[in-house]
Structure formats: structure tokens, C-alpha cells
Amino acid sequence: MGQVTSSTQHTQHQSSSSSPASCPVDHSAFAKHSQPSSSCPVDHTSLAKHAQSSSSTTSCPVDHSSMSRASSSAPAQCPVQPETLDPRNHLPVLTQDRAPSQTIDLPTERTxxxxxxxxxxxxxxxxxxxxxxxxxxxxxxxxxxxxxxxxxxxxxxxxxxxxxxxxxxxxxxxxxxxxxxxxxxxxxxxxxxxxxxxxxxxxxxxxxxxxxxxxxxxxxxxxxxxxxxxxxxxxxxxxxxxxxxxxxxxxxxxxxxxxxxxxxxxxxxxxxxxxxxxxxxxxxxx
Structure with a gap:
């Protein structure tokens, strides 16, 4: 009776080996070394309840509900904004400051x-x-x-x-x-x-x-x-x-x-x- 129960549980373990709630005990080895009246030491009832209440292992760890609430006030924007160009010549405003690597002074007068x-x-x-x-x-x-x-x-x-x-x-x-x-x-x-x-x-x-x-x-x-x-x-x-x-x-x-x-x-x-x-x-x- 004990061996039949253990064999049945072992079959269930093979068919559901991808589930995170599978029994961690090797039932085949347990059945060979146990007495007929022995049973698995893991409480399968509580294990099944835990599997039903848990989410998938591939779930995102971020709380999306709180994230959507926090970001609902403003849409996402690129943090790098393009520089403003003069529409008359499509060029940025050029400064008269010296360049960082510049070694000599250049005239700043414009013609x-x-x-x-x-x-x-x-x-x-x-x-x-x-x-x-x-x-x-x-x-x-x-x-x-x-x-x-x-x-x-x-x-x-x-x-x-x-x-x-x-x-x-x-x-x-x-x-x-x-x-x-x-x-x-x-x-x-x-x-x-x-x-x-x-x-x-x-x-x-x-x-x-x-x-x-x-x-x-x-x-x-x-x-x-x-x-x-x-x-x-x-x-x-x-x-x-x-x-x-x-x-x-x-x-x-x-x-x-x-x-x-x-x-x-x-x-x-x-x-x-x-x-x-x-x-x-x-x-x-x-």
C-alpha cells in the first residue's frame, strides 16, 4: 500500500517537474528504502496550496501597479533633448568663448x-x-x-x-x-x-x-x-x-x-x- 502510494506520487513528480511547487524528495529512492507503511515526509496538501497561490517564476519583480500609478501623471520622455537650432540657418548659437583645447586667441569681431x-x-x-x-x-x-x-x-x-x-x-x-x-x-x-x-x-x-x-x-x-x-x-x-x-x-x-x-x-x-x-x-x- 505504501509502495503503491509512493509510486503514484513519483509519477506525478515526473510529469510536473517544471513546476516550482514539485516535491523536493526523490520518491523512487524513498520507496526503495522505506517500509510499506512509510509515507513521504513532505506535506503535499500544503505544497499544492502554496503552488496555487504563488505566481509564475518568470514574473517581473517590479510592482507594475505602483509603477503605472507613479508614471501616469507624465509620459516617458528621452532625457537627452535636441539642441535648439536657428531656423534661419539650421545652426546652433555659436559662442565667442575659447574652446577647451584652444592655445591661441582668435578675433571675435564679426564682418x-x-x-x-x-x-x-x-x-x-x-x-x-x-x-x-x-x-x-x-x-x-x-x-x-x-x-x-x-x-x-x-x-x-x-x-x-x-x-x-x-x-x-x-x-x-x-x-x-x-x-x-x-x-x-x-x-x-x-x-x-x-x-x-x-x-x-x-x-x-x-x-x-x-x-x-x-x-x-x-x-x-x-x-x-x-x-x-x-x-x-x-x-x-x-x-x-x-x-x-x-x-x-x-x-x-x-x-x-x-x-x-x-x-x-x-x-x-x-x-x-x-x-x-x-x-x-x-x-x-x-
Whole structure:
């Protein structure tokens, strides 16, 4: 009778071995060494009650009810908030403070450009100190004694597009007014469709077309104050072989983006003028 009881309990132990409430006693060994009247020393009744009242072993140890009550007042947010960018140029506010690793003092004076920002005045270029802080922020290692020269080149390259779209607008309309640069964005590494086309042409005919991509790209949004019309210009900056004296030379491709019928019309008129001008020059030389 005792052996039958022990055998039955052993079978139940095998079928429920994954349960945390299984009997810890090896019933098979117990049955071999016990007398027929012996029984398991573990109270299986209380063990079963404990198994019914306990939760799964894979339950989360955190009290979710209290956690949900504590967090119900505010949604979860990322503790790292993105820095505020100036919507006009998509850049953070650059300080005039020295960088931690900086070894020499850099000028903090800013140069006023010839490019109108609004009716109140023109845009200001960053100072050498602000320019250096921007390079440090991007992780670019640049000799500090070359920063002022880099700022001069930067300002020179940004003056050229202003003159180009100003001349283009004067040719396309009889109204002479100061266009305003509302906002702009640097997009280095993002090739425009036109730049991709010329790269493909250079791949096909490397002896005739440029095979180097532009080293920089800007998108400028220009406003005409009399009508409030805004036109986006795409500017690709190319480097060309330097002059014999070593002076750097740059080539800028400035044109309206194909965002509207007016911009498309401007592009067509500009291309027509350029083609006629080239034909007239060739005819003169012949």
C-alpha cells in the first residue's frame, strides 16, 4: 500500500517537474528504502496550496501597479533633448568663448556681409572664434593659425552667390530691388540632381567634363520684398586648378531650384542666354 502510494506520487513528480511547487524528495529512492507503511515526509496538501497561490517564476519583480500609478501623471520622455537650432540657418548659437583645447586667441569681431537679411540690415558672418568653435563641435581638427584665412575664404564664397542671383533677377525683371536672404542651409555631401548629372557626364567623357563632385552645397531661400515671393536657390561649390601663383580658384553653380513654374522659366531663360552668348563668342573669334 505504501509502495503503491509512493509510486503514484513519483509519477506525478515526473510529469510536473517544471513546476516550482514539485516535491523536493526523490520518491523512487524513498520507496526503495522505506517500509510499506512509510509515507513521504513532505506535506503535499500544503505544497499544492502554496503552488496555487504563488505566481509564475518568470514574473517581473517590479510592482507594475505602483509603477503605472507613479508614471501616469507624465509620459516617458528621452532625457537627452535636441539642441535648439536657428531656423534661419539650421545652426546652433555659436559662442565667442575659447574652446577647451584652444592655445591661441582668435578675433571675435564679426564682418557684415552685403547680403540683405531683412529691411533692417544685412547678415553677419561668424567671427574667427565662432568659426573655430563650429569646427570643434563637428570634430574637425583645424590648425588655429589658419582659421582667419578660412573665414576670409568662407566670406568670399558666400558673397558670390548673392551677386549672381541679384544679377539674374535684374535680367529677368525690370524692377531693381534688394532681394533678401530669408534662410539658408548647408548640405555638404548631398548631391543635387544637376551635380549628379555632371558627374555622370564626367564618367562618360572624362576628358571633356569635370569628374570631381562639388565640395559643398548650400540651399538659399531668397525673398522679393515687393511681392513676398520666395525662391529657393541651389548652390554647388566646385574647386578648380589653382592659378600659376598658387592662388585658389573656385567655381559656383548658382541656379533656382525647380520648385515652381517661375523658377523653371528662369532656368530656361538663363540657359538660353548662356547658349546664345557662347554662340556669339565663337562667331566673333571665327
Amino acid at each position: 557684415t556681409s552685403s547680403i540683405p537679411r531683412d529691411a533692417a540690415g544685412q547678415w553677419e558672418y561668424p567671427s574667427p572664434q565662432q568659426f573655430y568653435n563650429a569646427l570643434v563641435r563637428k570634430g574637425w581638427e583645424t590648425p588655429e593659425n589658419e582659421i582667419e584665412t578660412m573665414v576670409e575664404i568662407h566670406n568670399f564664397l558666400n558673397e558670390k552667390p548673392g551677386k549672381k542671383f541679384k544679377n539674374g533677377r535684374r535680367k529677368s525683371t525690370s524692377v531693381d530691388e534688394k532681394l533678401q536672404l530669408v534662410r539658408f542651409k548647408g548640405r555638404p555631401g548631398q548631391l543635387s540632381p544637376k551635380a549628379r548629372f555632371w558627374l555622370f557626364a564626367g564618367w562618360l567623357l572624362p576628358d571633356r567634363f569635370n569628374t570631381e563632385p562639388p565640395f559643398d552645397r548650400h540651399d538659399w531661400v531668397v525673398r522679393r520684398p515687393s511681392t513676398g515671393e520666395e525662391v529657393r536657390y541651389v548652390i554647388d561649390y566646385y574647386g578648380v586648378p589653382p592659378l600659376p601663383d598658387g592662388s585658389p580658384v573656385f567655381s559656383l553653380d548658382v541656379r533656382p531650384a525647380l520648385d515652381s513654374f517661375g523658377s523653371i522659366s528662369m532656368r530656361v531663360r538663363a540657359a538660353t542666354r548662356e547658349a546664345w552668348g557662347k554662340m556669339a563668342t565663337e562667331a566673333t573669334h571665327t
